[in-house]
Amino acid sequence: MTSSVSIKNLSLDFGAVSVLKTLNLDIEDGEFLVLLGSSGCGKSTLLNCIAGLLEPTAGQIFIKGRNVTWEEPKDRGIGMVFQSYALYPQMTVEKNLSFGLKIAGMDRSEIERRVARAAGILQIEPLLKRKPAELSGGQRQRVAIGRALVRDVDVFLFDEPLSNLDAKLRAELRVELKRLHQSLKNTMIYVTHDQIEALTLADRIAIMKNGVIQQLDAPDVIYNAPRNLFVAGFIGSPSMNFLKGTLVADPGGIAFETNGARFSLAGYRTPATLDAGRPVLLGLRPEHIRVNEEGGAVSHEAIVDIEEPMGADNLLWLKHAGHTLSVRVNGARRFSPGTAVRLSFDMAMASLFDAASEERL
Ligand SMILES: Nc1ncnc2c1ncn2[C@@H]1O[C@H](COP(=O)(O)OP(=O)(O)OP(=O)(O)O)[C@@H](O)[C@H]1O
Numbered sequence: 001m002t003s004s005v006s007i008k009n010l011s012l013d014f015g016a017v018s019v020l021k022t023l024n025l026d027i028e029d030g031e032f033l034v035l036l037g038s039s040g041c042g043k044s045t046l047l048n049c050i051a052g053l054l055e056p057t058a059g060q061i062f063i064k065g066r067n068v069t070w071e072e073p074k075d076r077g078i079g080m081v082f083q084s085y086a087l088y089p090q091m092t093v094e095k096n097l098s099f100g101l102k103i104a105g106m107d108r109s110e111i112e113r114r115v116a117r118a119a120g121i122l123q124i125e126p127l128l129k130r131k132p133a134e135l136s137g138g139q140r141q142r143v144a145i146g147r148a149l150v151r152d153v154d155v156f157l158f159d160e161p162l163s164n165l166d167a168k169l170r171a172e173l174r175v176e177l178k179r180l181h182q183s184l185k186n187t188m189i190y191v192t193h194d195q196i197e198a199l200t201l202a203d204r205i206a207i208m209k210n211g212v213i214q215q216l217d218a219p220d221v222i223y224n225a226p227r228n229l230f231v232a233g234f235i236g237s238p239s240m241n242f243l244k245g246t247l248v249a250d251p252g253g254i255a256f257e258t259n260g261a262r263f264s265l266a267g268y269r270t271p272a273t274l275d276a277g278r279p280v281l282l283g284l285r286p287e288h289i290r291v292n293e294e295g296g297a298v299s300h301e302a303i304v305d306i307e308e309p310m311g312a313d314n315l316l317w318l319k320h321a322g323h324t325l326s327v328r329v330n331g332a333r334r335f336s337p338g339t340a341v342r343l344s345f346d347m348a349m350a351s352l353f354d355a356a357s358e359e360r361l
């Protein structure tokens, strides 16, 4: 596969502050890549460098094999959609869509064809004669996406396009964006700090922290095999449970011990050597702990502290060996606070991190 966008050793400093640090990233043709990270980690800065709105301090950017590092934004073959819709308030939706093409001197029949196509894809045909003030937030954001669509570009850049919308609309437009990508198959680079958007939309997610990509992988790999403690804690809601403890020798092989409770690690797959005595963190997702079920080599007693029924799921907060564990069970299963339960653990789905380096073992 060819690379659609290729970023080589990209650095960007604002004065003395280094925001992007020798960053490398190859985005495949037709890929939906999500840049995910907390506020201030450099997501927009990276996207703006790709768009040509910011000049990098060092490094190069290639789009379709062409070095565009010093090209004007309009010459890069990209379309950008921002969080704020930035529509022209005095123009109708139709004019908002066609304006840029007209300025570029495109002929009228081609403009009409492109506007009609974009309006059809985004289902905004009935809105073409309205002005932005007469649209809902979701409709305005669709028009903003339409403005990128009519340009017929190779690469779409999105900077948190859904974050101004309420939760229900956000979920709806998320599905529409996914459908849009499935039908257009353009390369899309999408910035968000919302892990659900990242997990649902991405072919691959690049998780960033302080201007450095921590992991670049498919969503299920990021979720199930996070490379370090930061990624493990960032993805998943509620967060993965982390237990601080030590690796110990056990008749059944190597085990994990915390506050006197011992967990067999049989079933945990790792290329690393697990040496007794090493301080580690054991990471267990809420859905990988079972309550009062048969099977599972390890069985521990815990006390229900709180339950949070969520409809389909019931989230239990349990006290176990000096830790509070969150555990997800089927919503039909209810537990009163104070009840004693037996826990078993799905160690094949667990994560172990070295306590000092915070890297996955
Ligand atoms: N023009 C600027 N001058 C100086 N510092 C800047 C400038 N623009 C951004 N920064 C800093 O660069 C860092 C990265 O900013 P950026 O906008 O890329 O973050 P982000 O990941 O998009 O965050 P958010 O999720 O809040 O949008 C931040 O610490 C920010 O304060």
Ligand SMILES: [Mg+2]
Pocket: 043, 044, 045, 159
């Ligand atoms: Mg940003």
